[in-house]
Amino acid sequence: MRGKVSLIKKGFGKIVFEDKESPVLNLPMEVEDGDIAEVEFKNERMDKVKKFVAYSPVEYFGSVIGDFEREGGIILVTYPKLLGTVVFKKGRFRKQSRVKFRLKKTFKEMEAIDVEFTKEFYKCFFPSFGRIEKRVLVPKSGVVEDVIKSDRFVIEGEIKNVGSRGFGFIRSEVGDVFFFVNTFERAFNRAPKKNEKVIFRYKNTPKGKTAIYFYNQMPTLPKNKQYFILDGKRLPIAFYERFFKSSPEIGDLVYYIEEDGKVKFRKDDKEVEKFIFIKDERGDFAKGKVNFINEEKKYGFIKSNIGNVYFTFKQFENFYKKSPRRGDKVKFFYVKSERGIAVSRLLENEFEVKKENFSNFVKINEDDYYYAYVNGNKVKEVFRYDSSDLSLSIACYKSANDKLKKLEAINCILENEFESKKIKKETLLKEKLQILDEVIDEMFEKSLLLAFEYEIERQKIEFNPERLKKFNFNGIDFIFLNFLKETPINEEKVSFIEMKEIKEYKESEKDLDLFEVRLKEYKENQKAWEIIKRRNYE
Secondary structure, eight states: OEEEEEEEETTEEEEEOSSOBOOOEEOOTTOOTTOEEEEEEETTEEEEEEEEEEEOSSOEEEEEEEEOSSSOEEEEEEESSOOEEEEEOSSOOOTTOEEEEEEEEOSSOEEEEEEEEOSOGGGGSOOEEEEEEEEEEOOEEEEEEEEEOSOTTEEEEEEEEEOTTSEEEEEETTEEEEEEHHHHHHHHSSOOOTTOEEEEEEEEETTEEEEEEEESSOOOOOGGGOEEEETTEEEEHHHHHHHHSSOOOTTOEEEEEEETTEEEEESSSOOEEEEEEEEOOSSOOEEEEEEEEETTTTEEEEEETTEEEEEEHHHHHHHHSSOOOTTOEEEEEEEEETTEEEEEEEEOOEEEEOGGGBSSOSSOOTTSOEEEEEETTEEEEEEEOOTTOHHHHHHHHHHOOOHHHHHHHHHHHHHTTOOOSSOOHHHHHHHHHHHHHHHHHHHHHHOHHHHHHHHHHHHHHSOOGGGGGGSOHHHHHHHHHHHHHHSOOOTTSOOOSOHHHHHHHOOOHHHHHHHHHHHHHSOOOHHHHHHHHHTTOO
């Protein structure tokens, strides 16, 4: 029988057929809501499953990370969900092949079927994690100051005089310009005449301006070299014509937005909303501007907040697909040595996001965390991050730099009791303690209540009364009582708050009874109590 899975919770659900549905069944843990199921029941009883196979209705994408001797291999699943690795048994694909496939799920295994190559490469790479920031851009207004369609060294003039020694002078807007008679004769096959109007190109020489070529009519520059001046900025005329469908004229009023040194024209002065995905990068990086380049030796320097940083043309060209120019803004990871600071890797961590790229949400919340599939410098799809999803939490743990999100990821991994060769419970707990220490120190100055909350979480892992020195008396009370509430006391975790203080703090008789029993069973921690006394918290 063939039907659709209606999942109630992980591992349990119903199969909905055309005319009926099954009772709640035990299902493979990998089965998802909406999967197509083929079921064979025992003795036609719908509560006893003899054979179960489910197929994903959507295509999955990933990269081949291992191949078997004859055929088949292992795929790292990256889209639309991060599902870790899955085996395929038919077909031969080299390592790093980008593939799409469907999933077949049984109680024994999950297998990739119908595997084939794909051109949607961005779906075959791990997504980037980060936040989305809304920016409001206000257009400026400016006036076209000049339009240049011809070479500025080509001008009009009038022959002032022609000497007997084969040279003369031209009267022009840039002053008197020297010329050789044979230069004129080569252009027109005749001798020049006094007061004759001419169009010519000149150049500056040590002896003054000299005409080097004559024209029959005013030549124009190639289209890609024509430009106009807007608020002191030199911009291509073709750029203007593509947007406004007309040529610029001196005095034209133009609205535009300037961002990162680039000008974008606007039809009016209305504000523009822009959404930027800011990738969460692990490690310290810096940013700055290219302030020196050596074309001959192919290297340069970036002026940044950490000083002048050396880079090579090869690094720049491989990353940006263009040659570096002075003033280019860049972000980069760096290494320090005796010779100075050098770029280790250039990076781009800001990408514009369009609303059509949103996949599982409609409205942006700047406090939320997201993950995006990026192709080159464009975001193709962006999803809201779900901290309860184990696969996402593993990926976030491996790549995120955000302390609180990494802490959430560690909690999810620990709750699901997941371990692998590289992810061990002991390591996770050590990292969690380290992150909690950093977060508590940061929160202590900003929000004491949040610092209390994180201190409770830390005490559950490693009971340490010494850490409570920096909290005031109410803080100790708050932390300890909440800690007792959720964590069984043993001989090392004993009360250091007097009964009368607990009675004043607690709300219900039931809680009081519970704490009375616990406090009678264990002796007071003298060391911790001394801490309180030394700080006059009696």
